[in-house]
Amino acid sequence: MSEFSGIKVLIVEDEGLVALLIEDMLQDLGCEIVASVAGLKEACGIAETALIDLAVLDVNLGGERSFPVAHILHERGVPFMFSTGYGSSRLPAEFSGSPVLAKPFSATTLQETLSLALGLPLRN
Template identity: 40%
Template sequence: MSGRLKILVVEDDALIAMELEERLQELGYEVLGPVATVEDAERVIAETRPDAALLDANLAGVSSVPIGVKLAGMGVPLAFCTGYDQIKDAPPELANTPILTKPISEADLVAGVKKLFGG
């Protein structure tokens, strides 16, 4: 078992998902997924508790807010990766969730992930 921090990536755009996975691995993180649906994300969470999560806010028209609420309830820090500057219908427990605006620059990704881990 590696001691690397595990980040769940939920992203329905295959190219963005691959790029995020590659960039996170280069930064030394273990990537869970990437997965493209709320159902797949739930399956991953049931098997392995992530140390943090990056969620695309809109998965082919389906909101990832429910998975965010579940992760927040588990105490998992998360950020939304989206083309929007706010999350529609975000419940109070996600009100302060950071948003990384796509396309995510290298600097924003590094800073965003550091912030998730209290850096």
């Protein structure tokens, strides 16, 4: 049993293949995907009400930023991590300490970033 077994995850990613890749990798770790959405409005709605333990947020959703989703999750006390190909330098100051999954990524990198977001010790 993985330390991630049963972790309920919201994925917010506008690239279909990347979303599927993240879903597969998280499921391989034992996570449960609560929802995988591509749009900001739908992501905000789910972030406000869904029972989730963690969210993976693509920073750029078709030209819109996912920061409103991050604000909702922060208010609810739900950990999240950003996923981006632009690097952490493009994050607003308020999210500068948030875990960032740099695209492209490996399963190992995803697992390490997931551990950081959840406050779990990194495995060697």
